Amino acid sequence: MQAQPMKFLIAVMVVTLAQGGKILIKPFGQCWGSHLLNLEFLAGFLVDKGHEVYFIAPSRYAGPYNPYAKNFKNKVHLIKYTTPEFEMEHSFQSCDTSDSIDNIRKESPTKQLHYRMSHEFSHCKALFMSTGSLKRIKNLKADLVITDSLAVCGSILATYLDIPYVTVDMVPGSHRSVWDLPHTPYLPGVDMPFSDQMTLMERVQNSVSQYFLQPIQNYIFRGYFLNPFRELLEYCNLTDVTLTDLVNHGAAYRIYNTDFSIEYPSPVLPNMAFIGGFFNTGSRPLEKEVTSFLQDVEEKEGLVIVSMGSRTRYDIQWGNLFAKALALLPCKVIWRHIPDTNDLDDFPSEHGKNTMIVKWLPQRELLSNPKTKLFVTHAGAGSMFEAVYHGVPVLTIPLIADQPHQAKKLTDRLKMGTYLEVSTLTADSLHSELLTVLNNTVYAKNAKKASKILRLSLEGHGQKILSVINSAIAAKGAMHLQSKLNHMSWYQYYSVDVILVVVICLMLLPMPLYICSRFFSNMTVRDKMKVASKND
Template structure:
């Protein structure tokens, strides 16, 4: 990414074209530090689109006592030990990028090209007019947010399109039992063969047909499924369109952010098998918060556990009912997520920014933010006052005792 950013800043012709175009607004991906450097160069209002959902970058208060860290598997109701663990994970999540100096190469680039050197990369982020966050309280735990944070959760969920004829035929052939969709996203390039055997053994016992997006050793898994009639492997699936299909009864997923929104939007219950990072947090939201499925540990998975989980979710109407309730809440907005994005982008352009929505919290140091300096002064004042009273009382007691003796 650093090389890409350096190449961008060296492309003076492109930068001049961007500058001369006099754009009203720059929309950037929040995780890309180079986009913030570009915002400094163009010196126009910019809006980060936070595809990762609520997190430490958005500048909102996130009390670890009841707001789970982005990498935490906990819910908003935590025991003492869970709150302790959540605090540790929050500190690590917030400080590791600083300790590892992940922004340092980009700070050097800012110095090299003389771009707003008085402001760090993180400070540039605080200059954002508003923040569009891929989150929605229909799924997320309640948490305080600043006025400059706009929730646009599910903006990537598109209107369902008809399935290709071959897939539609497969869906209809499932009869009353329906179809199970299995997908572990685009990042899982080589699915562990031991896990694959577990999936084949368990899913082949179910009466439902199975559409499995498998991106691993295709030959090996084809051999495993040679005698299995209900499992179909595909390298790519129109996931959202399939989840919208009335024949889809269950989604077995790693709980990526888009998958979480798609399955909630379409009201499909889940068997959640998170693999890493924020997927554990997403799985807890779907399973423990919304109660629309069962969560399994991939490292403690066997065929019987997967079969039992899938059969339980499919046979108990509660999970489907809860999924429908979550879907109804997610859809119940006066404007769709994409319309909210359009409105707020236009709002920032119309007003040349939105500084009136921005809290001054980012201007405070951590001890000022927590009022520790005020608390320290108050404690010192009362301690001093108490000390004076105690000393005065002691001296008066000694005085009267001496007077009695005389």
């Protein structure tokens, strides 16, 4: 008899999953960038698999901006809230403003984070103040919220609606920085320009960062950057919830833009899902101008693709440095180049006849072309996955943030290219390194091998996402997968209390030994004195 209710419950769950659930997606959505584009792609995928998806965005949003997001325009429902007043006059623009290579390298990560989190708070407040939008969201009776790991607002919204949420982290390798996992000093942090083959001094630097600097950064992040969000928790009557709970371990599942065909092997938790490369698939037709240029490229001659990221502009010095090195190559080049001036046609005077300069690069489509022999890249997450997926050797010139870390995976782990420091870059060194990668068939061979492994892994990523989403909806969360580390204080997490007990024991250990030795010493002296007195 007990089996009958269980069978009924399973049947109901199967029917529910077959019908799909109502899913709210809250991106880090005050501007467009890779984070937003990836969640647009995910929304299109979930709609295609039978889920009912609602995408929350400000009134200025005019997406989708991701051309590979299938079904988004026709099937994804938009819920727009009133854009904060100070942004009403601006269009929905890029999260990262275009700038010169030198200025990008000088950027302060703290300043950039403060800018983004302050805008995130403004938009989150605007969402909760938009009574019409909030009422519509509540009336939907959604089953799940999917949110960017940076979008604190998504976590607050899910808690307010009393439904589970799933976070998506876009930085490859960031799972090693979560609170729930013990630190792995033998693996480099995402902010470190090291591989897993570190020297002694590199391991010292990495350990100092993980054990000392990272806890301080986390404390500052929670105490300073997240502090304004406490106002929203009070507004939503969520006084029994802390921001630490929401940010560190409130999610039912955590999806990471990471794949272990590229990433260093490391410990993971059961509520983590890894789908690296999932957002970087798909293709579209090439423009006529590019197609015409490709037809003139002989397969033996080959093609070099140069793109230092969508936000990079070149001043005259940097433009001519790249142009001079590329002009000397014995092959054709397509280079994404935007001058650091108001005149968008101000191309470098040094560029050669073999070089086609474009303002926008169809990167995926060009990397998939068999004539492409080399990819010069800043090693952003998207570029990394696309290079590996298509098996193209790389010359990495990272600029900021996690780019040096991702570049090391391509060059030191996968051995499919080389690494150049932008601080010491010259036209001669760039040209020399370009020829090195082009003429060394080992890089091409390793790139093809890495491509094969990643493609095999990608076959299961879609099902992995559906499994996570469906499980979170069916079980209304995943508390059974939460680590006990979530409920530990900082001194328990770092075993400070255990270390203190051991130190105290070691300090007290000599005392009983000293007392025992004195006792036996006195006993021996007394015995000798008794023997001596008897002999007398």
